[in-house]
Amino acid sequence: MTIPLPESFALTLRGYDREQVDERIDELLTEIRLLTADRDAAVAEAEQLARRLEQARSDNAALRARADRLCRTPADPAAVGDRVRHLLELAHAEADGVVAAARQRAAAIVGEAEETAARRLEDARARAAHEIEHARRRVEYLAATERRTAGRLRKIDAFLAEAAELLEEDTPLHAVA
Template identity: 90%
Template sequence: MTLPLPESFALTLRGYDRDQVDERIDELLTEIGLLTADRDAAVAEAETLARRLEEARSANAALRARADRLCRTPADPAAVGDRVRHLLELAHAEADGVVAAARQRGAAIVREAEDTAARKLEDARVHAAREIEHARHRVEYLAATERRTADRLRKIDAFLAEAAELLEADTRLHAAA
């Protein structure tokens, strides 16, 4: 801040008017004193505010720690006032209701899953029974086909044996002739 100075002092025979200069210096010293007092008061207030801010921060940290601690541990209804106790009882009742509803929903989901599993198991059994029956029919068909093929092969073997005998007999007759 710049100090207001008069543009000039009145000139006298030996320089400036001494009374005017002394008066201005007194004004300036008074103003400097007031400014110094204002500055000191502002510094003191700033220090006070800084202390209060630090105290508020400490109190805030303590309150946050307490809130965290209170949130982590369930509140004991016997350790609080009537209104808070009532609110806690309501909260516990609501929590019990939520837990009961969740258990009911869980039980319903389990029942639904068990019913679905039972239906799928029954469907699988029916499908397996059909596949087994189909496989039995296929086995019977293949066994019958194998028997027919074996019977035909025996007939073919017998026919070939008879043809071989006839051929051999014919060869002997031709050799004897």
């Protein structure tokens, strides 16, 4: 993005008013630094959320692998008595319920993390866009002020030139009664 610079600065006897130019550049640099800091903070926050999301996905994968491993090596109900077989069936049913609940919870955590990351990223983008728009309006305002000031200075210079010409003429001045 380019920031429009003023069309001209106030003229002095030897060129542009250096102090006015330096102040203008300092203002623009300050606004750019603020916008850059806001952008960097938003990017850092998005990266942190992405890391948290990746960690949640990794934890979810580890839990799934553990649950799958436990479910693949059940005790053989045929090798035990009826009462133990019934207890094993109840334990398998309960384990299936725990695994299903864990998967649902992991999916909910991942979904929530993704939504939070997306929302914060969108908020950061909106804040950055707002700050950029504010800076653009400020630049336009300052440029317009500078143009008005330059126009006034040109009128003053013309008036002073005209006054100097009148003073250089040898025509005596008459008192006005």
